[in-house]
Amino acid sequence: MSENERLSNINPNELLHVISALQFKHEDLLILFELADKIRNIAETKAGLDFLRTILSHKRAVLYFAQPSTRTYLSFNNACQILGMQTSDMRIAGNSSEAKGESLEDTLETIHSYTDLLIIRHIEENLAEKAAWMYNNSDRPIPVINAGSGPNEHPTQALLDAYTLYRAFKGNIKNKTIAVIGDLKRGRTVRSLIRILNNFEYIKFIFISPIVLKIPEDVKSYLLKNNIVFEESDSLDSCIKTADVFYYTRIQDEYDMLNESKAIDYTNLYLNPEYLSKMQKNAIILHPLPRRAEIPPDIDKDKRAWYWKQEINGLWIRTALISYIFKVDGYILKYK
Numbered sequence: 001m002s003e004n005e006r007l008s009n010i011n012p013n014e015l016l017h018v019i020s021a022l023q024f025k026h027e028d029l030l031i032l033f034e035l036a037d038k039i040r041n042i043a044e045t046k047a048g049l050d051f052l053r054t055i056l057s058h059k060r061a062v063l064y065f066a067q068p069s070t071r072t073y074l075s076f077n078n079a080c081q082i083l084g085m086q087t088s089d090m091r092i093a094g095n096s097s098e099a100k101g102e103s104l105e106d107t108l109e110t111i112h113s114y115t116d117l118l119i120i121r122h123i124e125e126n127l128a129e130k131a132a133w134m135y136n137n138s139d140r141p142i143p144v145i146n147a148g149s150g151p152n153e154h155p156t157q158a159l160l161d162a163y164t165l166y167r168a169f170k171g172n173i174k175n176k177t178i179a180v181i182g183d184l185k186r187g188r189t190v191r192s193l194i195r196i197l198n199n200f201e202y203i204k205f206i207f208i209s210p211i212v213l214k215i216p217e218d219v220k221s222y223l224l225k226n227n228i229v230f231e232e233s234d235s236l237d238s239c240i241k242t243a244d245v246f247y248y249t250r251i252q253d254e255y256d257m258l259n260e261s262k263a264i265d266y267t268n269l270y271l272n273p274e275y276l277s278k279m280q281k282n283a284i285i286l287h288p289l290p291r292r293a294e295i296p297p298d299i300d301k302d303k304r305a306w307y308w309k310q311e312i313n314g315l316w317i318r319t320a321l322i323s324y325i326f327k328v329d330g331y332i333l334k335y336k
């Protein structure tokens, strides 16, 4: 069974679990973008925040993060709280009973006993999907959101990336050239980004990386199968003057086998004043963060640097996503 088929089995007609960026359809995205805009607007006043806090005050969430996280954890935790949910944390693998030899299945079973929503980040690629299967086959199916599954996927990062493009380009995402730079081999945000942007027409990707970090074969086959135009390069020269988006990523050295990242020289791709001077006036620079030296902090002042706005967008789109999953989106949209 292909990944697509497995996922559509999990989720035939509606968004309950969010396991892969392949699940988002164009119409889901437009609803979520509009909902996120509406929620951030409602949240500007105390009355609005008080209203939002009543929406899911009868629900609880577990945030099970067994890989490091700052933004994804904080934005999900705050998104839950904005909607009035109670949250519990399981933040380090070593803190839960995994350390006492409990199987991951038993851990998932236990989480199910105590919550209405699981948000999970784990190095094991299929764990979120496994949780979704287990919960679907229980007497109380509860939603599962994948907040990062090893080097494989990060669907809600893709959602906030697409939402950022929607805001930056005033609703018009199609017909854009997107340069994706860095560790394209192991960066899960890249795989999810490509999948989500398949919902928009005439997107062209330019993948720029050191040779050893090129996009993997499965991503290439996906691009070819879906007729998505792309080029590969190891330099920025061919696209620095023409790309609409520069999506940077860091080297994902946590997945090294033998410290091999130490030998990789990525410095020729680091953003610098010379590159900035060649970029289009309306181009935007994105980064899922955390960054290392690929974008020096001096560049934050440039009005094309959108990564801090991108980070904030994560809070609102995740709040929208949780509302959508619990089907309270219509209620929120009616708020005056």
Ligand code: NCD
Pocket (backbone or CB within 6 Å): 071, 072, 148, 154, 157, 188, 189, 249, 250, 288, 289, 290
């Ligand atoms: C990304 C991740 O965890 O994949 N971070 C994030 O969630 N914003 C990117 C990264 O760690 O490089």
